[in-house]
Amino acid sequence: xxxVATLKVWRGTDPSAGRWxxxxxxxxxxxxxxxxxxYIRIHHDPSLAFRFSCINANACKECMMRxxxxxxxxxxxxxxxxxxxxxxxxxxxxxxxxxxxxxPPAERFGG
Amino acid sequence: xxxxxLDAETxxxxxxxxxxGMYAAIEAARAGCSxxxxxxSLIGRGGATVMAQMTVAVALGAxxxxxxxxxxxxTIAAGRGLxxxxxxxxxxxxxxxxxxELDAWGVGWARRNGRIVQARAPGHDRPxxxxxxxxxxxxxxxxxxxxxxxxxxxxxxxxxxCVVDLMRADGAIAGAVALHIPSGNSVRxxxxxxxxxxxxxxxxxxxxxxxxxxxGDGYAxxxxxxxxxxxxxxVQFFPIGHLVPRLIGMDPIMxxxxxxxxxxRLLNRDMQEFTSxxxxxxxxxxxxxxxxxxxxxxxxxxxxxxxxHGGVYLSFxxxxxxDLRGAFGPVIDRLAANGIDLTRTPVEVxxxxxxxMGGVLADTRMATEVPxxxxxxxxxxxxxxxxxxxxxxxxxxxxxxxxxxxxxAVRARGMRTPVASRDAARPTTDLxxxxxxxxxxxxxxxxxxxxxxxxxxxxxxxxxxxxxxLAAIDELTHELGDRPAGSPxxxxxxxxxxxxxxxxxxxARTVAQSALMRTESRGAHQxxxxxxxxxxxxxxxxxxxxxxxxNLKQAPIAAAEIAS
Ligand SMILES: Cc1cc2nc3c(=O)[nH]c(=O)nc-3n(C[C@H](O)[C@H](O)[C@H](O)COP(=O)(O)OP(=O)(O)OC[C@H]3O[C@@H](n4cnc5c(N)ncnc54)[C@H](O)[C@@H]3O)c2cc1C
Ligand code: FES
Numbered sequence: 001x002x003x004v005a006t007l008k009v010w011r012g013t014d015p016s017a018g019r020w021x022x023x024x025x026x027x028x029x030x031x032x033x034x035x036x037x038x039y040i041r042i043h044h045d046p047s048l049a050f051r052f053s054c055i056n057a058n059a060c061k062e063c064m065m066r067x068x069x070x071x072x073x074x075x076x077x078x079x080x081x082x083x084x085x086x087x088x089x090x091x092x093x094x095x096x097x098x099x100x101x102x103x104p105p106a107e108r109f110g111g
Numbered sequence: 112x113x114x115x116x117l118d119a120e121t122x123x124x125x126x127x128x129x130x131x132g133m134y135a136a137i138e139a140a141r142a143g144c145s146x147x148x149x150x151x152s153l154i155g156r157g158g159a160t161v162m163a164q165m166t167v168a169v170a171l172g173a174x175x176x177x178x179x180x181x182x183x184x185x186t187i188a189a190g191r192g193l194x195x196x197x198x199x200x201x202x203x204x205x206x207x208x209x210x211x212e213l214d215a216w217g218v219g220w221a222r223r224n225g226r227i228v229q230a231r232a233p234g235h236d237r238p239x240x241x242x243x244x245x246x247x248x249x250x251x252x253x254x255x256x257x258x259x260x261x262x263x264x265x266x267x268x269x270x271x272x273c274v275v276d277l278m279r280a281d282g283a284i285a286g287a288v289a290l291h292i293p294s295g296n297s298v299r300x301x302x303x304x305x306x307x308x309x310x311x312x313x314x315x316x317x318x319x320x321x322x323x324x325x326x327g328d329g330y331a332x333x334x335x336x337x338x339x340x341x342x343x344x345x346v347q348f349f350p351i352g353h354l355v356p357r358l359i360g361m362d363p364i365m366x367x368x369x370x371x372x373x374x375x376r377l378l379n380r381d382m383q384e385f386t387s388x389x390x391x392x393x394x395x396x397x398x399x400x401x402x403x404x405x406x407x408x409x410x411x412x413x414x415x416x417x418x419x420h421g422g423v424y425l426s427f428x429x430x431x432x433x434d435l436r437g438a439f440g441p442v443i444d445r446l447a448a449n450g451i452d453l454t455r456t457p458v459e460v461x462x463x464x465x466x467x468m469g470g471v472l473a474d475t476r477m478a479t480e481v482p483x484x485x486x487x488x489x490x491x492x493x494x495x496x497x498x499x500x501x502x503x504x505x506x507x508x509x510x511x512x513x514x515x516x517x518x519x520a521v522r523a524r525g526m527r528t529p530v531a532s533r534d535a536a537r538p539t540t541d542l543x544x545x546x547x548x549x550x551x552x553x554x555x556x557x558x559x560x561x562x563x564x565x566x567x568x569x570x571x572x573x574x575x576x577x578x579x580x581l582a583a584i585d586e587l588t589h590e591l592g593d594r595p596a597g598s599p600x601x602x603x604x605x606x607x608x609x610x611x612x613x614x615x616x617x618x619a620r621t622v623a624q625s626a627l628m629r630t631e632s633r634g635a636h637q638x639x640x641x642x643x644x645x646x647x648x649x650x651x652x653x654x655x656x657x658x659x660x661x662n663l664k665q666a667p668i669a670a671a672e673i674a675s
Contacts, residue, residue, distance in 0.1 A: 046604065056363055057363075060153065060157060
């Protein structure tokens with residue numbers, strides 16, 4: 001029997017009108033939540049939006065989101081073989097799904 | 112309804128904010144130009160620079176007597192006859208000045224008794240490599256440059272702005288069209304001079320040290336704008352990239368300094384040393400150049416003697432906990448957090464795509480053949496020939512960035528206004544305004560391309576596999592079509608994937624086709640069906656787009672400028 005991680009992911013572009021979608025991801029020890037989200041895009045739904053660049057190095061600092069209510073980097077948070085709830089940061093403006101406006105204002109276009 | 116394209120105007124447009132882009136921006140602004148620095152990711156965080164953890168090669172002479180000419184000799188020797196001497200010389204000669212400027216800006220090069228420490232790395236004839244402890248070189252360089260950018264007046268920064276195409280008007284580059292990722296709008300960036308500083312292409316491969324922004328955008332931008340690329344067949348693989356166990360929060364090439372400092376042993380499935388089998392015995396010292404180590408590991412795996420996940424073992428079990436901690440301090444705790452205790456178990460390593468020697472053809476001013484277009488950093492081809500020495504890439508990014516900033520400023524100051532013609536932007540703004548018809552899985556297509564490149568265009572090649580790769584690239588290109596996936600909305604990842612694939616497929620084709628043409632083996636390009644290095648192949652291959660078709664020709668090496 002293969003173990004799975006069940007990711008309940010918040011989706012939408014309007015913070016007051018989102019929905020939760022549930023995806024199963026095969027679980028392998030040592031994987032990150034980001035690995036799980038990338039798996040979803042390849043195998044279930046390429047439209048799921050989240051920010052990340054460096055994947056392993058924890059250098060870009062883009063992948064911050066709420067994982068079971070805690071603010072964490074998706075690339076260093078471990079995937080676990082149970083249900084995990086993934087939501088966008090609550091204190092930043094929502095862009096889409098798990099993506100929020102995280103750049104300092106002086107580093108945005110038109111900023 | 113979608114908004115009309117937005118406009119912005121600047122003297123100098125810098126595309127990319129790694130070490131090359133940031134140094135270019137600073138230098139152009141110091142010369143009195145207005146600068147717009149755009150990055151598809153966060154400023155100073157999206158590329159290789161911030162991920163690099165190792166060393167920077169430079170003839171400072173702080174450790175032992177050194178001169179840039181010695182550094183140049185080593186660079187040229189490593190380049191196996193293909194270095195563009197002028198570019199290599201610029202890298203080596205200007206390196207010390209840039210490294211000292213970063214020192215003055217407080218980067219924190221590791222010091223002993225007040226003197227900058229220089230470590231010895233493979234291929235260098237003496238200790239030449241500076242670093243920031245512990246494994247913090249890239250983040251420190253990036254942070255220092257970000258601070259310097261913020262201190263320099265005249266630089267506007269714009270993250271989340273993915274440049275999609277350059278604009279060409281009256282035979283010159285007039286800036287670029289970008290996708291503003293958070294809104295989905297297109298933006299016209301009008302500039303008197305444009306610098307491509309977008310880094311390399313290693314995301315084309317399945318196993319890589321890349322970020323998602325390293326799909327080779329700059330090469331594709333340059334090709335479509337009429338510039339040429341050289342040496343595209345030379346992709347450098349890093350021999351001992353981390354494979355297993357899953358290691359997060361660390362650079363996958365982190366084992367390099369462990370090997371320098373502590374002499375890690377490479378072992379096969381049977382826990383036997385094997386590099387001597389391939390005539391590359393490195394004894395107890397870590398002196399094996401990258402291409403030779405990659406060869407030994409690949410062959411051992413092919414012979415069925417690899418580790419369970421298709422690599423080999425790297426073992427430090429002969430070293431004590433105290434040795435490890437003495438050399439790497441807090442890094443040992445980060446490994447422990449990943450469940451790795453080096454005194455007890457080896458890790459698995461394998462060659463991973465790491466750096467690109469090839470790139471945009473430029474002269475020593477960093478000017479391309481197209482007026483108004485400059486290039487800097489890893490995006491430039493030629494300085495490292497067929498094989499790069501470790502530590503040369505960050506030096507290259509700094510030196511070429513500064514040089515490109517200077518040259519772009521000279522051009523911009525000589526012009527009144529950018530050549531602004533709406534038509535120059537139209538094909539790209541029209542493309543970005545389209546809605547998809549039908550659905551393709553763009554994320555899966557990226558993965559398929561990476562598999563093809565890894566299996567058939569890796570470090571060891573033959574005509575059969577390269578031909579198969581080109582067929583797979585054709586098929587993917589056909590599947591991609593000419594209408595973008597997704598829609599022009601907020602943060603549409605499918606649209607971004609589609610635009611990435613448009614570039615990646617063009618660049619992948621250039622790599623595969625150049626590799627198929629070069630019927631010899633040299634440096635990072637090893638043809639199993641053409642094992643020898645041939646004098647008649649001591650030429651660069653130059654790729655360009657002519658009427659939408661990729662054109663390759665051979666050109667003599669620009670070696671002349673080495674002699675002073
Ligand atoms: C993990 C790792 C470790 C390394 N370690 C070392 C080392 O120890 N020593 C050494 O000398 N070299 C090392 N290298 C190589 C070296 O880091 C790079 O060659 C160098 O940093 C490249 O700098 P750059 O400024 O040219 O590009 P990058 O730093 O890669 O920056 C390119 C920037 O361009 C942006 N960009 C890309 N496409 C677009 C687009 N279409 N629109 C807008 N922006 C775009 C990216 O987001 C990125 O921010 C390492 C590389 C990696 C990946
Ligand atoms: S993906 Fe870069 S920090 Fe998480």
